[in-house]
Amino acid sequence: MTMKNIICLLFISLVLAASAGCLAKDPAASASNPAIPKENLPEGFKLLAVLPGENSNMNMTDYIKEFLAPEGIGQANASVGIYQWSDPGQGYDAKITLIQLSDEEHARAAVSNFKSQKTYQDQLARKLPIFGNATVNSHDALEIKDIRGDNSIRYLYLWNTGSIVALVEGNGDRNQSLELAGISGL
Numbered sequence: 001m002t003m004k005n006i007i008c009l010l011f012i013s014l015v016l017a018a019s020a021g022c023l024a025k026d027p028a029a030s031a032s033n034p035a036i037p038k039e040n041l042p043e044g045f046k047l048l049a050v051l052p053g054e055n056s057n058m059n060m061t062d063y064i065k066e067f068l069a070p071e072g073i074g075q076a077n078a079s080v081g082i083y084q085w086s087d088p089g090q091g092y093d094a095k096i097t098l099i100q101l102s103d104e105e106h107a108r109a110a111v112s113n114f115k116s117q118k119t120y121q122d123q124l125a126r127k128l129p130i131f132g133n134a135t136v137n138s139h140d141a142l143e144i145k146d147i148r149g150d151n152s153i154r155y156l157y158l159w160n161t162g163s164i165v166a167l168v169e170g171n172g173d174r175n176q177s178l179e180l181a182g183i184s185g186l
Helices: 003-025 104-115 118-125 174-182
Strands: 046-051 077-084 094-100 131-136 139-147 153-161 164-169
Touching: 094 174, 104 153, 104 164, 131 153, 131 174, 153 174, 164 174
Parallel strands: none
Antiparallel strands: 046 077, 077 094, 094 164, 131 139, 139 153, 153 164
């Protein structure tokens, strides 16, 4: 191989390496899913799964569909932790959903979209007091009394911190649900 060919190959290699470095610095290309709490869980809660799993290309749209409309939220990176809080088969799973969005404006839109669900609007129209205020890790959060099919209440906590939206779907115990929300770290 001639010296000219070697220099051309080195130059091409440098250009490719530089462009790969630029891609790695692109926030959209390197955005990762927010971290789901796995340790120091409140008493009675056990981690069952974290979605998407490692090395997974799972489409998380089904897990965040309540956040997507009517206001646009842009690209979202979501993680969902699924927790068992009662004996297997005796109760529903608790969940922590964390969604990383491009900015705080999109995060506020996602919170607004979640609150605007038809189910909640119907309950508000019937004068059911399902929305309240709470504080989670020194942040104002929306407390939602989610009425289940058997007329029991499950406590949900929804808030955003900057560009991250947190939804904690607890159980029927307000204190346990708030404690689960607190481990989110947000």
